Amino acid sequence: MDVTRRADQHAARVAAAIGEPARASMLYCLVDGRARTSTELALVAGVSPSTASVHLHKLEAEHLAKVQVQGKHRYYSLDGPEVADVLEALSVLAGAKRGDFVPNTPDHLRAARTCYDHMAGLLGVAINDRLTALGWITHAGNDTYDVTPKGAAALAALGVDVEAARALRRRFAFACLDWSERRAHVGGAIGAALLRLALARKWVARERDSRALSVTALGHRHLQKELGVRL
Secondary structure, eight states: OOHHHHHHHHHHHHHHHHHSHHHHHHHHHTTTSOOEEHHHHHHHHTOOHHHHHHHHHHHHHTTSEEEEEETTEEEEEESSHHHHHHHHHHHHHHTOOOOOOOOOSOHHHHHSEEETTEEEHHHHHHHHHHHHHTTSEEEOSTTBEEEOHHHHHHHHHHTOOHHHHHHSSSOOOEEEEOTTTSSEEEEHHHHHHHHHHHHHTTSEEEOTTSSBEEEOHHHHHHIIIIIOOOO
16 A cells, blocks of 8 residues: 555544544534543533543544543543644634633632642643743653753742752652643642742732632732743
8 A cells, every 4th residue: 555545544534533523522622722531521522421432532543632641530632733723724614613611610719729739720821831932841751841951040040949859759840730721830849849939939828728829919020020921
């Protein structure tokens, strides 16, 4: 079989995987970049959990979706931006419009909170996005992050000892999936160091008897000045 024919057959398999209505519903639910559990995707697609598992296995096999295990949950997302590009193009061709993701997390927890010992919520995701955009952190495979030389110097200037964090007997840095935003925030030793820094500098304050964090006026100024984070 020649290369062109193999490519055509593979394209046909991918198109068939997208073309099944339940699987299409699942994929389009993931276009916003936020991850979902199989239970959530089953509800979106209107199928049973067992049927959803079969569909998701098919989507994984065709590299349309990928899974991230976090604790007892398995979260699914699109397997790369090229998948989103194809789905968006199909939407344009079909003339379809899709709704936005609407989280149901209480506002004070969604804005900023702790996740174990690091920052989560809109604040945590915004910091993750800025560190990535600035080139301070980079993906090192799967959900693992590494700090670039540029990032190490910049974080040191802020007061984060990157080498001390790297020497700890725990994960150094990873993309921790945020349960309200369904996008990544920075976990691991670097995430914990950033939270300690924010608390010490009084950029954030813990709310009593809650995991919620409040961003102070000082924090708003310095998060924008030091990291370019606007909330």
